[in-house]
Amino acid sequence: MGNVFLNTMARFVVLVLLLVSVLSVYSAGAQSPEEMQQIQQAQQAAAEQKVDVSRYIQSESRFKRSSSGGTESIRSGSSTGAGGLRPFGANLFDGSFEAERSDGLNPTYRVAPGDKISVQLWGTVELAEVLTVDNQGNIFIPQIGPVPVIDVPATEVNRVVKAKIRSVYTNNVNAYVNLLTATPVSVFVAGPVIRPGQYAGLPTDSILYFLKRAGGVDPIRGSYRRITVLRNNNAVQEYDLYKFMREGRLPSFSFKDGDVILVGEQGPMVTVEGAARYPFRFELTEQRSKGSDLTYFSRPLAKTSHVAITGNRPDGPVSVYVPIAEFENFDIYDGDVVLFNDDLQPQVISVKISGSYIGPSFYTVKKDARLLDLLPYIEVDAEHADIDSIYIKRESVKERQRELLDESLRRLERSVFTAPASSDGEARIRAQEAELVMRFVERARQVEPLGKVVLSEQGKIANIRLEQGDEIVIPLKTDLVQVSGEVLMPQAVVYNPKARLTDYVAWAGGYSERADDERIAVIHANGLTTFFETDESSHWFSSTTQVKIQPGDQIMVLPRVDTKLIQSIKDITQIIYQVALAANVALDSN
Structure with missing residues (x-):
């Protein structure tokens, strides 16, 4: 039956992979015959291992086919040249502004046959007509005659026509003339x-x-x-x-x-990449131009320090690396690729202060500064700040904790899905176990490690080198002990120097039904997490008789892993401890 189960799982995996492949094809849209030919060429090239397959691959078709068989303008993000970059200015035609144009007339427009002109007279003579400019370039006004208006600027039409009217009606006649519409x-x-x-x-x-x-x-x-x-x-x-x-x-x-x-x-083209606000392909007006012509349009970022130029010259290929100041007078040619680069390493780093402190929360120090170089400049209130329990939250440590946790979760998944089953009943048990484990893995992946670096022990602080983005935490002195995790009433309890660890648990209502009452984690104010074993037969855990609870500590009762998860109980237990250590969270396996 185990073989039947494994065969069934294997067929299921194959079907899933086929479904993913089909969905990936359809998610990219329908493939045209040209695109299918490109894919076949790429597959053949990969098999022969003779050419770079990437040159056959494009993010999308160069032209989007319309239902009428024509083509529409290239869409934003499509591959349209070297490196997949579009020419500077290509997005001018991405909108639909041609459908939103105005019918207004600009001042430089000159009257042409077919234009409409509104003429209104009042006073001794009254007239309200819309007249059309005839083929001879005139409009005809009754009792006045033809008035030539062809090639008259739009701003001069009123003056020209009114001058003609006043040559006939010198008194008591007012006129208003306006060019209405232009001839298509x-x-x-x-x-x-x-x-x-x-x-x-x-x-x-x-x-x-x-x-x-x-x-x-x-x-x-x-x-x-x-x-x-x-x-x-x-x-x-x-x-x-x-x-x-x-x-x-x-x-x-x-x-x-x-x-x-x-x-x-199209004229000479130069491709701009790297630290520039406009990473496009730029057209030059001359076969040879200066770097300043390119920087005017590409606008390198302020942090740009150097420029890499690669291309071809009559005497062979070139590849140079020059400071940004020298690039202004550097000669660039058709086909060059210009990479703007930030090649200056910062000599200072920024460090954040949190917790109990007085003064600024950010400090800028030299990149080789150590903790004790900075601490004398941080002002604290000695009565409130626990300066003997300082620790650091570090991004690199946080990322490493995340990687280790993900690795443990992947190992747990492999152990569950590759577990053999010798009968139908055991196969059903494995299926239920897999479902529970997947829920546990999903919750565990949402845990965010803290990246703590423990520095202090018995009042001594390690003088470690600081890193960019470090957060120096100065805990606040407190008279409380936090009790959390699998207890009936998680709460803060006033510190009692005579109380034992189990006393604090009892004051929090005692253990819950899912608590692991044999192992308890204590998170000290300095960030150090210690696991204690209530059973005296423990090997690597400390005994509760050795526990010395201090103000500011957090007692965390971890959950017990259900013993029915025989295959994965060890891995799940390890991950629960790992999460408690990295994130100060009691993760439940149920």
């Missing part, structure tokens, strides 16, 4: 964009609107710095989107029917 125009978008073609818009729409309609600049081939508006085959406006991204400068321009927006081919 058709603009061509060409060059390396996602969807080149012809797009309709208003003359006052920005160049970003038309580029967005075309899917945005192609991040692999297109330039964000060399965009030209052509009119009758002549360049009439130049755009550098880097100036808009960095400085907010976007020239105003009025488009006309038949204009062409031409996106240039």
Whole structure:
């Protein structure tokens, strides 16, 4: 029956692994034929061990296929070049601002045939009409005649039309003229964009609107710095989107029917990594540029001290490491990878003070400082601070305690799930045991170690070297003894120099039904945890006859492990003690 149970468990594990594999595939989304081919190539390459498999792997497809078969602009976070970094400015086209554009007219707009102009007259003559600019560039006002308005700036329309009206009606006629709407125009978008073609818009729409309609600049081939508006085959406006991204400068321009927006081919590219606010691929305006041109857009962090530059030159590959100040005048070329690095080690560390103290709670000391170098500068009230019981909470110790606890929990899990079963009844017992153990493991993993470093013993303090982030704890003197864990009434009891350990337990209501009344943990004020054995036959535990309870101690009665967990009782007991030592918590196994 044991073999049947093991075979059943093996089949269950295989099914779980298959299910995880299927879910991982579907969680990434449907695979296109191109992506499936990439995966097959990667598997073949891994088998041959001839190439780097990682070059076949991408975080997601370069283009997101739409239901109509077209492509949408590249999404944020997609891999679009060396190192998976997007070009600086690519996120300009991630939004949907083209659907939220305004119909307002900018001041530089010039009137064109088809525009609507509102004319209102009152006084001797009354008129309220919306007039359309005809093909000859005029609006016709009754009793006044045609008024030429073609190519008149939007801000001058009112003045030009009112001047014509007053040339006919010199007295007692007031006029108000306003340009209402502009005639839609058709603009061509060409060059390396996602969807080149012809797009309709208003003359006052920005160049970003038309580029967005075309899917945005192609991040692999297109330039964000060399965009030209052509009119009758002549360049009439130049755009550098880097100036808009960095400085907010976007020239105003009025488009006309038949204009062409031409996106240039991508220029030299440099990849920025490391300690920079903008880790992107940046386009240069020249084949050779200075480092200062790059730092202006990439904005290295204040802590950056050095720059690593790798790339190729006509005479071969280069790899240099220079201080940030020298990089400002360093020549960078197309294809370079620039890594901003913080290579200066701090010469000071910060230490926190907690507990009973007077004055600041943070101190900055030299990185090689020791505890006794700092203690003379910490002011305390001698009547309230227990300076003989100082201890430290240290992050590195906390992490190590967490690692040891996780290792013990993994060992416990392995012992439970690999335990043999010789009969159906024993298999059911093992299943129940596994369920209980898993609940215990889940609770144990939620325990947060304290990372205590015990320093004091019999009034002497170890002069250890301090570390960044250390918390020096100065306990508060107290006349109380805390009793916790598996007692009926966990509480604080007034210290009695004549009382024994068992007396304090009795004052807390005695042991609970789940208490391990043979072993008790005492957590001293200096952070040291001692386990005491009530049975005189103990080997490594101290006897309760040797216990000397002091004010500020915490008596912790640990839980008893249910004896029905035959296979794992030893491991669970060890973990309970480990948790009590690392986190001062009495973890129950039930």
